[in-house]
Amino acid sequence: MAVEPGMRASDDDRDRVASVLREHYAQGRLDSEEFGERLERLYASKTYGELATLTSDLPDVDLSRLPAAAPAPSKDVAPKEDQRGLTAAWGAWAMASSVNWGIWFIIGATDGFDFPYPWPLWVMGPWGIILLISTIVGGQGKGRNQR
Incomplete structure (x- = not known):
């Protein structure tokens, strides 16, 4: 079937042109x-015909030799780097x-077990809250389609 310039393009067609632009x-x-401007125009x-204008001033690239676009990661699974970063934090x-x-504890024990105000809560509390929020919400923005 012949491709007409007015025919609608699919997401796969746009992904192939994006691969050509990246190359x-x-x-x-x-x-x-x-590159950024062409990608914006590409996904719009x-x-x-609109896809063809994006590469009309560039030499042909054999699309069959280019690797297929990697599938988008699932939103439910955080990448290993993020998990390692959270574990380290x-x-x-x-x-x-x-x-x-x-x-x-040492201060309280050396003062006859008269323990001072529990100031470590001020160190661990805010830091822990930020880490907890990062752990719960941090991975939800990953893997979205960036078009």
Whole structure:
């Protein structure tokens, strides 16, 4: 079936043109500003004719040799890097909290078990709340379609 310029383009068609634009950007034919502008126009395009204008001044690229676009990650599963970052942040929080509570205990024990105000709560409380919010909400923006 022949492709007419007025025919509607699919998401796969736009993804293939995006791959071509990325290839030309990687080869230095497009600077970052041009690349960004063309991507914006690409994802606003509705027809094959509009897609063709985005690459009309660029040499042909064999799309069959380019790798397929990677599937978007699921919103439910955070990437390993995010999980490692959260694990490290919680570990730092636990270590700092333990050290502060240890100091608090030593001060109280050396003062005849007359423990002072529990000031470590002021260290661990706000930090813990921020970490908890980051853990619960942080991964919800990942994996969305950026078009």
